[in-house]
Amino acid sequence: MPTPATLQALRAFVEARNWDQFHTPENLAKSISIEAAELLELYQWGSTPDQDRVEEELADVVTYCIHLANKLGVDLDDIVMRKLESTEQKYPVELARGRMTKYTELQQHSEEEE
Amino acid sequence: MPTPATLQALRAFVEARNWDQFHTPENLAKSISIEAAELLELYQWGSTPDQDRVEEELADVVTYCIHLANKLGVDLDDIVMRKLESTEQKYPVELARGRMTKYTELQQHSEEEE
C-alpha cells in the first residue's frame, strides 16, 4: 500500500510544488503528529463528529505516512505485517483476551490472578 | 490500501483477543496520536534515528489508521485521493511552488509580492 496510482499522484503533487526539500523524515514525523492531533480534536469533548471531517483528517495523517514510507524506501503493508508479528508475540491470545493491559504488565497481571 | 491480506491479518488479530470492544473511533483517534508521538520521539533531539525503529513506530501509526478506516467503512486510498484533490485546489502550483506558506496566507503572501 498504497496503490501505485495513489503513490504516483502524491509524488507528482510534491514534485510540481518543489516541496521535496521540506519533506525531511523529521518534518514528516512532526507533520504526522500535527495531523493526528487535528483528527483527535474532532473527539476533544467526546462528541460524535461528522464522518466527512474524520475522513479528511485521517487522510491527512495517512498522506504523511505514505510520504515518510516513500522517503524510507519501505512499503507500508510490509512494515505493518512485520510489526504485527512482533505484537502477536507480546500479546498472546490467552493473556490478552478481553483486556487492554500493556504487554510489560501482562505477564505479571496474569501471575497475580493465579 | 491496505492489501486484503494485511486487512485480514489485522482483523484476525483483534478478533482473537476480543479487542473490538475497545476499538471505538475515539479510542483509535487517541491511539493514532499516541503512536505518532512515539515516532516523533525518535527525532526529539534532532538526531538521525535507527531506521528499524522508525519503521516500527510508523507501522504502529498506520495500523491504527487501518483500524479506524475499517470502523468508518472507508478505503484509505479513496480518502487520500479525495483529500489530495482538495489540497491541490488550496495550494495552486504557481503560488505554492518552493514555499511552505499555509493556504490561508498564501493568496495574501502572493499579493504582497506583486
Add this chain to the structure above:
Amino acid sequence: MPTPATLQALRAFVEARNWDQFHTPENLAKSISIEAAELLELYQWGSTPDQDRVEEELADVVTYCIHLANKLGVDLDDIVMRKLESTEQKYPVELARGRMTKYTELQQHSEEEE
C-alpha cells in the same frame, strides 16, 4: 509561575548536564507534544489511570513548558492571562454557556437557533 525555586532547580538541572545546547525552541515544542501523548496514553482505552502516573506525566509536560517559556523570556502566568482575555472575547458567556462549539461556528450556531 513557576516559583523562583522551581525555575532555579530546573535551570540548575539543565546546566549541570550541559543540555542547554539541545533545548532549542523547536526541540522543546517536540518534547511538549511527546510528553502530552504519554499523558494521553494513560487514557488511551478510556480507563481511570493511577493518579501518581497522571501527576508524573503532567509534570513532564509542564517541565518542558517552563523550559520553553524560559527560552522565550516570558512568564507563564502572563501569557496565560493574556490568552484568557482573547479567549473570553471569542466565547461570550451568552453564546458559549453550556456548549462546546468552536468559536468559528458559535455565532452561526446562535443565529440558526433564533
Add this chain to the structure above:
Amino acid sequence: MPTPATLQALRAFVEARNWDQFHTPENLAKSISIEAAELLELYQWGSTPDQDRVEEELADVVTYCIHLANKLGVDLDDIVMRKLESTEQKYPVELARGRMTKYTELQQHSEEEE
C-alpha cells in the same frame, strides 16, 4: 503555580460558561495533546515562528495543564519538583553530561565506552 489570581481567573471563566461538565481529566488530557500539536505546527517546516504565536499556543497548553492539576487537586510546582527528583536519579550528571541518551540506554552506553 499558577498564582492565585491566574487560577481564580481560569476557574471563573469555566464556571461562567458552565464548562466544568466537559472538563473531565480525559478530555483535558486530549486537549493538552491537541494544543501541544498546535504549538508544534509553528515549527512544522523548521521555520522560526513569530514569537506572539508561540506564546499564544504555549499559553493554551499551560491553561489546560492548570485545569487538569486543578481537577487532580495538585499544585504544578509540587509535581514538577517531585518529578525532577526522580529525573535527577535517572540521569546522573557524570553519565548524562552533554548527551541526550535515554536513561534506559545510558548505563549500557557508559559501559561500552570504558
